[in-house]
Amino acid sequence: MDMNGTVAEGFEPVRDAFVRNFDVLGERGAAVAVYRDGRKVVDLWGGARDVDGTEPWQRGTAQVIRSATKGVAAAVPLLLHQRGELDLDAPVGEYWPEFKAHGKDRVLVRHVLNHRAGVPLLDHPITPEEALDPYRGPEAVAAQAPVWEPGTDHGYHALTYGWMLDELVRRVTGRSAGEWIAETIAGPLGLDLWLGLPPEEEAAGRTGRVGPLADAPESAPGPGLRVRPKRAVSEAYDDPHSVTRRAFAAITPFPDQNDPAYRASALPATNGIATAHGLARFYAALIGEVDGTRLFDPATVEAARAEESAGPDRVLVVTTRFGLGYMLHGSASPLLGPGSFGHPGRGGALGFADPETGIALGYVTNGFRKTVTADPRAQALVRAVRTVLKG
Numbered sequence: 001m002d003m004n005g006t007v008a009e010g011f012e013p014v015r016d017a018f019v020r021n022f023d024v025l026g027e028r029g030a031a032v033a034v035y036r037d038g039r040k041v042v043d044l045w046g047g048a049r050d051v052d053g054t055e056p057w058q059r060g061t062a063q064v065i066r067s068a069t070k071g072v073a074a075a076v077p078l079l080l081h082q083r084g085e086l087d088l089d090a091p092v093g094e095y096w097p098e099f100k101a102h103g104k105d106r107v108l109v110r111h112v113l114n115h116r117a118g119v120p121l122l123d124h125p126i127t128p129e130e131a132l133d134p135y136r137g138p139e140a141v142a143a144q145a146p147v148w149e150p151g152t153d154h155g156y157h158a159l160t161y162g163w164m165l166d167e168l169v170r171r172v173t174g175r176s177a178g179e180w181i182a183e184t185i186a187g188p189l190g191l192d193l194w195l196g197l198p199p200e201e202e203a204a205g206r207t208g209r210v211g212p213l214a215d216a217p218e219s220a221p222g223p224g225l226r227v228r229p230k231r232a233v234s235e236a237y238d239d240p241h242s243v244t245r246r247a248f249a250a251i252t253p254f255p256d257q258n259d260p261a262y263r264a265s266a267l268p269a270t271n272g273i274a275t276a277h278g279l280a281r282f283y284a285a286l287i288g289e290v291d292g293t294r295l296f297d298p299a300t301v302e303a304a305r306a307e308e309s310a311g312p313d314r315v316l317v318v319t320t321r322f323g324l325g326y327m328l329h330g331s332a333s334p335l336l337g338p339g340s341f342g343h344p345g346r347g348g349a350l351g352f353a354d355p356e357t358g359i360a361l362g363y364v365t366n367g368f369r370k371t372v373t374a375d376p377r378a379q380a381l382v383r384a385v386r387t388v389l390k391g
Helices: 012-024 068-082 097-106 109-113 136-142 160-173 177-189 231-238 243-248 260-264 276-287 298-305 376-390
Strands: 003-007 029-036 039-047 309-312 319-322 341-344 350-354 359-365
Touching (some): 003 012, 012 029, 012 376, 029 276, 029 376, 039 276, 068 109, 068 177, 068 341, 068 350, 097 136, 136 160, 276 350, 276 359, 350 376, 359 376
Antiparallel strands (some): 003 039, 029 039, 029 359, 309 319
């Protein structure tokens, strides 16, 4: 494996963990970046960007980051709240009247972000073709009855989260979340990060900007490296009638993630595209100044990471913790420490910030795995950063 990039003095353990992911954990192609106090201290990439292993990963290779998109998208309503344009404690129906149908008039904007809205699934899933239409998903959620009384419990809204968030942003600003991110976040910060990949980026470079995703080995050559899910979790995913299975099947069948039409669409729950550097730089700007730009003020940082939901998750069937749009450090998704907030992506990607240490991390991979919240490759990198800070 050819590794490229740089690490600042003292961060060598992150480089070692990154290399070990290829040697031991079956990594195919990946990148990791770390910022500390607004300064880049790790920027590494290596392996192959394509499935066949013939094209090397480049500095600017980007990946679909699946649910790590949620953490990026969550910044939009929080920034609108910071500007006084969106009330987190107002009913969603105040901004989006059609949403009030079937008892959802009690769903607050806050409930969308903390996964307490009660609408994690669709009784009538939409097709991949319908998912490309930015209005069909929100229409389907508006017509859906809650699975539980809104606000009384939490469960991961795997896909419906994005449609609710996007429509709220559209009703408040007249723009989609993807457009808002491009103009207000990615543009000023110079981020290689998109929700809706522009045509020029799809075609950029000899082989395209975005590396294709493919399944990666679920276990590594060595013993003791395979993490088996608990029986209850496995059964929930296997049962076609479970809330778990139905939540992830709100689009049926799931779109081809390597389809340019899918990458050009904007699903704020699942199809953001980023480089590791773009993801790390984004999180660094949430908690501090990066080249003169800071996104969240201190009050918004605290709102993002204050515990809003905790305990058994009705969808993921494990114990989860959520702030406003962000997963918090816990057993299901270990981050750097108790004050960290961010979001993993199914299959491997991870982005998070830790205000206490000034650390922001972004990790992307083209080796897709079934892991939802704690991929062993990402966790190896997190542990390496933790080692650096202890040393």
